[in-house]
Amino acid sequence: MASKIQVQKIATLTGHRDCVYTLEPSGNQAKFFSAGGDGLVAAWDLHNPENGELMAQVTTSVYALRFVQDRNLLLIGQNQEGVQVIDLKDKKILKSVALPKVAIFDIIYSLEHNKVFVALGNGSIAVLTADTFELKAMVRKSDQSVRCLALNNNTGELAAGYSDNIIRVFNVSNLELKHELMSHTNSVFTVAYSPDGLLLLSAGRDAHLRVWEVEKAYEERGYVIAHMYTVNHIAYSPDGRFFATCSMDKSIKLWDAQTFKLLKVIDKVRNASHGTSVNKLFWSAHQNQLVSCSDDRTISVWDINLG
Template identity: 80%
Template sequence: MASKIQVQKVATLTGHRDCVYTLEGGANPATIYSAGSDGMVAAWDLHHPENGELVAKVTTSVYALRFIPERNLLLIGQNLEGLQVIDLKSKAIHKSVALPKVPIFDIAYVPETAQVYVALGNGGIAVIGAEDFELHSMVRKSDQSVRCLAYNTTTNELAAGYSDNLVRIFDASTLELKHELPAHTNSVFTVVYSPDGTQLLTAGRDAHLRVWQVQEKYKERGYVIAHMYTVNHITFSPEGRYFATCSMDKSIKVWDAHTFKLLKVIDKVRNASHGTSVNKLFWSAHQNQLVSCSDDRTISVWDINFS
């Protein structure tokens, strides 16, 4: 089965001067934003991937970006310096939101609740209004970092993965704690809901990919040992039939979202992939291209062909 997938690297995006930590989509399926250790936030056009454009430069490293399509704004999680809201048309700072001076690991934007949720290194989730960008509240269920967030449209739930090894499920409107999922044996770095909202996938430092049944009060469906080392990120393909994982073991893996069978491994030996940790993925609707970023300072664009 694995041979049915053809993978080809179509571009390598260079220009970042240090580790690239995060990727985010834009208004157009061919637009990608990237950021990392060097504080540079760049925009890339997958039609002409060789030309990166500087959107913003901040004074600290950036782990998290989030695009707000309705207003063409980009949220930049500036470690230790709060949230910067950038107007992409003018490239001007629309607003700066002061937050505790800790790392910002993830940002979720939820139009349904008109709120932005920010995952903080002090164990807090900051709740910010998506209209006024004022800090509304702070929810702290642990003194260890919140590493990742995911929103389920179907159930109006917010999932958060923590460095205390737990995944916590909140009501997104009230941030009342609904469930705690205690299966991981180390920090949880990535949480994602399936596009139909029925399953939650979680992974992190223990290299286990776990699957939870949302409708059955998050009963665990099972797990696989997905990588040799830390799983940094999971993302679904645009139509939801596949998902991809990336890891500190330098590889990217493509999986069947229904059977959870491994379909393809993308790595340095077979595909001239990244030479160091792969930190984040973005699966674009533009020609079904998968974009990856790494500690090796590069961003790779992959054509994935399911024949």
């Protein structure tokens, strides 16, 4: 299987003046957003990838963005400065939500539950109402950072990965703690539910990719040593048959989502990939293109031909 997958870099997007930390899809499969250490938030179009459009500029670094499709808004997690709500049509700030002066690592928006969840560097998850973005609650289960969030709409659960090595699974409606998953030996940087909601994938600083069975009370199915160093992000393909991981070891890896077999390694030597840590991925349904961003200040667009 591995040999059949062809990967070709089709664009390198430049314009960021510092590390690019995050990518966020929009409602249009060809459009996505990026942000990073320079405080610039850019929009890109895969039809014409070389020309990014500046959407917002904030005063601190940005690790987290979240697109709100039903209202064409973009939520910007501004480190130390809370969440900014940007109207994308007018490029105006609609609201600034003050939060504790810590890093913001992830943001999840749930229209169904009328909630926004914000992962904070002080170990709290901030809960905002989705309609007015008022701060409703702070749920703190650790004194170490909440690094990542994932929502399972099928089960009404929110998974959160922490720097105390634990994944905590909450009931979305009241943020009651349901499960604590304790296999990781270092910070958990990324959690992702499979598109069918049956599996939770997790990875982080211990470089292990772990697989949890949601319907068996998150019993661990197994793990693979996925990378040489920290795994920063996991992203499923649009059809759910594959997923990609990216790492501080500068590589991107493509995996079979059923068998968890490694299918392809994308790296600097073989594919002229990134020269430093790869921080985030976005796998678009637009011509099955995979987008990656890196500490090297660039965004790469990959044509993934699954043969």
